[in-house]
Amino acid sequence: MNPMRPVLIALSQSTRARRLMTHYGPVRKLARRFIAGETLDEAIAVVKGLNQSGIQATLNQLGENVVSPQDVRCAAEEYQRLVQRIAQETLQSSISVKPTHLGLDLGEDFCYSQLRTIVRTAWQFDLTVEVDMEGSAYTQATLNIVHRLLDDYRNVRVALQAYLYRTQEDLKRLIMRGGSVRLCKGAYDEPSTIAWRRKEDVDASYACLMLMMLSEQALQNGFYPALATHDHNLILLAEREAIRRNIAKNQFEFQMLYGVRRDWQRRLARDGYRVRVYVPYGTQWYPYFMRRLAERPANVLFITRALIDG
Ligand SMILES: Cc1cc2nc3c(=O)[nH]c(=O)nc-3n(C[C@H](O)[C@H](O)[C@H](O)COP(=O)(O)OP(=O)(O)OC[C@H]3O[C@@H](n4cnc5c(N)ncnc54)[C@H](O)[C@@H]3O)c2cc1C
Incomplete structure (x- = not known):
C-alpha cells in the first residue's frame, strides 16, 4: 500500500487542513484536474464534451457528512434540479450521490426519504441514481x-x-x-480486520468479483455490471472475458473518474464499449480531491511541488 495513503485520508477529514488547502491558489489549480468546476454550468459543459466523444457521464454534486437538516434539504433540492437539467438538455448522464451528503449522519430513515424523492424524480425522466459507497461505518x-x-x-x-x-x-x-453494481477497489483507509490492505489482494478480490458480475447467472438475472477502475490489467481481463463468453458490449459498462486515464476512456469508447465518466462539481471538493491524491503516490509529488513553488 502507498505509505502516504493513510496520512492523506486522515488529512481529507481534517477541518484545519481543509481551511488551509482550499484557500491556497496552487492547490485549487491542482484540484481542477479532478473536478469539473465549481458550478453546475461548468460541469454540464464537461458532460457535453464527453457525450460528443461517445462517453456517458455520472454527475456528482460534491458534498459529504452534512449534519444540518436544512443543508441536507438544500442538497436534495439541488439534485432534483440536476436531474431536470440532464433531462432538459438530453444529456447522457446518470447522477451519483453520497448518502452522507443526504443526511445519513442524521439517521437511515431521514437519508432514505431524501434519496427516495430524488430516485422517484429520476425514474420519471428515465435516469439512474448511483449511490456512492463511503467509509465502512x-x-x-x-x-x-x-x-x-x-x-x-x-x-x-x-x-x-x-x-x-x-x-x-x-x-x-x-x-x-437483478440490480446494478458499480464495482470499485475502495478509496478509504480501512483496517485489516475488515479489508484487504495490500494492493495485490485488493486486485485479486476485484478480479474475482468482476467475474461474478459478468457471470452467465448474473446477466441472465438482469443484473447490470459497471466496472469502475483505471487498472489496465483488470480492464483487459474484462475485455477478454466478454469476448470469450460472447457478452454483448451493451450488457455492461466501464466507469472512470474525470481527469484520470483519458487515453483509456477514449480507447474503450472507440472500441464500442460503454464508458461512463464520474464528473464531480461544486465548492466542497476538498475531501474528494484528497482521496484522489491518496490513490497514486506520484500525486503526492505534484502537491508537494505546488506547496513549495506556490
Ligand atoms: C467511476 C468511479 C467511481 C468510484 N466510486 C467510488 C465509491 O463510490 N466509493 C469508493 O470507495 N471509491 C470509489 N471510486 C474510487 C476507487 O475505489 C479507487 O480508489 C480508484 O478508482 C483507484 O483505483 P483503480 O481501480 O483505478 O486502480 P489503481 O490500481 O489504484 O490504479 C490503476 C492506475 O490508474 C491510474 N490512477 C488511478 N487513480 C488515479 C488518480 N487518483 N490519479 C491519477 N491516476 C490514477 C494510475 O495510472 C494507476 O496506475 C470510484 C472510482 C471510479 C473510477
Whole structure:
C-alpha cells in the first residue's frame, strides 16, 4: 500500500487542513484536474464534451457528512434540479450521490426519504441514481437504503468496494435481485480486520468479483455490471472475458473518474464499449480531491511541488 495513503485520508477529514488547502491558489489549480468546476454550468459543459466523444457521464454534486437538516434539504433540492437539467438538455448522464451528503449522519430513515424523492424524480425522466459507497461505518446503512429503494424502483445502482471482505456476500444478494453494481477497489483507509490492505489482494478480490458480475447467472438475472477502475490489467481481463463468453458490449459498462486515464476512456469508447465518466462539481471538493491524491503516490509529488513553488 502507498505509505502516504493513510496520512492523506486522515488529512481529507481534517477541518484545519481543509481551511488551509482550499484557500491556497496552487492547490485549487491542482484540484481542477479532478473536478469539473465549481458550478453546475461548468460541469454540464464537461458532460457535453464527453457525450460528443461517445462517453456517458455520472454527475456528482460534491458534498459529504452534512449534519444540518436544512443543508441536507438544500442538497436534495439541488439534485432534483440536476436531474431536470440532464433531462432538459438530453444529456447522457446518470447522477451519483453520497448518502452522507443526504443526511445519513442524521439517521437511515431521514437519508432514505431524501434519496427516495430524488430516485422517484429520476425514474420519471428515465435516469439512474448511483449511490456512492463511503467509509465502512456507512456500508450496512447504505445497503439497507438501497435494498429498500430497489423494492420500488429499478433505476438505482450502488457502489461496492472490492477491498472489503464482506463484498462478495453483498454482491451475491444484489445479483440475485437483478440490480446494478458499480464495482470499485475502495478509496478509504480501512483496517485489516475488515479489508484487504495490500494492493495485490485488493486486485485479486476485484478480479474475482468482476467475474461474478459478468457471470452467465448474473446477466441472465438482469443484473447490470459497471466496472469502475483505471487498472489496465483488470480492464483487459474484462475485455477478454466478454469476448470469450460472447457478452454483448451493451450488457455492461466501464466507469472512470474525470481527469484520470483519458487515453483509456477514449480507447474503450472507440472500441464500442460503454464508458461512463464520474464528473464531480461544486465548492466542497476538498475531501474528494484528497482521496484522489491518496490513490497514486506520484500525486503526492505534484502537491508537494505546488506547496513549495506556490
Ligand atoms: C467511476 C468511479 C467511481 C468510484 N466510486 C467510488 C465509491 O463510490 N466509493 C469508493 O470507495 N471509491 C470509489 N471510486 C474510487 C476507487 O475505489 C479507487 O480508489 C480508484 O478508482 C483507484 O483505483 P483503480 O481501480 O483505478 O486502480 P489503481 O490500481 O489504484 O490504479 C490503476 C492506475 O490508474 C491510474 N490512477 C488511478 N487513480 C488515479 C488518480 N487518483 N490519479 C491519477 N491516476 C490514477 C494510475 O495510472 C494507476 O496506475 C470510484 C472510482 C471510479 C473510477
